[in-house]
Amino acid sequence: MTRPMANRFIALLRGINVGGKHILPMRDLVTVLEQAGCVSVRTYIQSGNVAFNHPTADLTTLRDEIKLAIDKHCGFEVQVFLMFEDRVKEAVAANPFIEGEEDPSKLHLYFLLSPAGNPDFESMNKIRTHTERYELKDDVFYLYAPEGVGSSKLAQKVEKLLGVATTCRNWRTTNKLLDIAARP
Numbered sequence: 001m002t003r004p005m006a007n008r009f010i011a012l013l014r015g016i017n018v019g020g021k022h023i024l025p026m027r028d029l030v031t032v033l034e035q036a037g038c039v040s041v042r043t044y045i046q047s048g049n050v051a052f053n054h055p056t057a058d059l060t061t062l063r064d065e066i067k068l069a070i071d072k073h074c075g076f077e078v079q080v081f082l083m084f085e086d087r088v089k090e091a092v093a094a095n096p097f098i099e100g101e102e103d104p105s106k107l108h109l110y111f112l113l114s115p116a117g118n119p120d121f122e123s124m125n126k127i128r129t130h131t132e133r134y135e136l137k138d139d140v141f142y143l144y145a146p147e148g149v150g151s152s153k154l155a156q157k158v159e160k161l162l163g164v165a166t167t168c169r170n171w172r173t174t175n176k177l178l179d180i181a182a183r184p
Contacts, residue, residue: 007057008085009038010177011066012111013048013078014167022076024048029070036069042180048078049173051085051181059084081111081167085181092174096135097144104172108149110141110158113165120161127153141166 016024026043029050033041038052056062063082071077091109100107119136128134132154133144141158149155159166169177 006053007055008051008053008181009062010083010085010088010181011048011050011052011063012081012083012167012169013050013070014081014165016048016078022074022078024070024074024078026050028073032069032073033066036065040184042183044173044176044180049169049177051177079113079165079167081113083111085178088174088178088181091137091140092178094137094140095171096137096142097133100144100146101171103146104175105170106144106146106148107171108143108145108155108168109171109174110143110162110166110168112139112141112162113167115139116141116162116164118163120163123157124154124161127157129154136162 016022030041041052043050063080131146135142
C-alpha cells in the first residue's frame with residue numbers, strides 16, 4: 001500500500017493533445033509521473049490536468065524533472081504549470097466573478113508561469129467587449145466572458161498583453177481538479 005506524501009500538487013500541461021500534435025495519452029502521463037517519484041497520480045480529461053503527491057517542496061526542481069521526463073518519454077517539450085493544491089484552492093476562493101460560477105464555461109482562470117511584470121491593461125480595456133470583465137490577482141488572471149471565449153479578442157490576446165506564459169482552465173475544470181486532488 002502506498003502511503004500519501006505530504007505535498008499535494010496540481011500540474012497543468014500546456015499544449016498536449018491539441019490538434020493532433022504533442023500526443024500524450026493520460027495513462028502514459030501517469031506512468032511518466034510515477035517514474036519521476038509521484039504517487040496517487042490522477043488525471044482529468046485529455047488536456048494535461050493532473051494531481052499527485054510528491055515528497056519535495058521545491059516547485060522549480062520538480063517542474064524541471066517533470067518536463068525532462070515527458071521530453072524523454074515523448075520526444076517533445078511541454079510547459080508545465082505546477083502549483084501546490086492549496087494555491088489552486090486560494091485561486092478558486094479569490095474568484096472575483098461569483099456570477100460566473102453559474103455557467104462554468106464562461107469563467108476562466110489563466111494561471112501565469114511567473115508574475116506579470118508590466119501587464120497592458122489599457123489594451124485589454126480597448127479590446128474587451130462591454131460584457132467581459134477581468135481581474136489579475138497575483139499569478140492568476142480571471143476572465144468572465146458571458147458571451148463565451150471562442151470569439152473573445154481579449155481571451156485570444158491575454159498572454160501577449162500580460163507579457164508572460166499562461167495556461168487557461170475554465171471554472172468547471174479548475175474545480176474538478178480540486179475534487180480529484182482531494183481524493184485519498
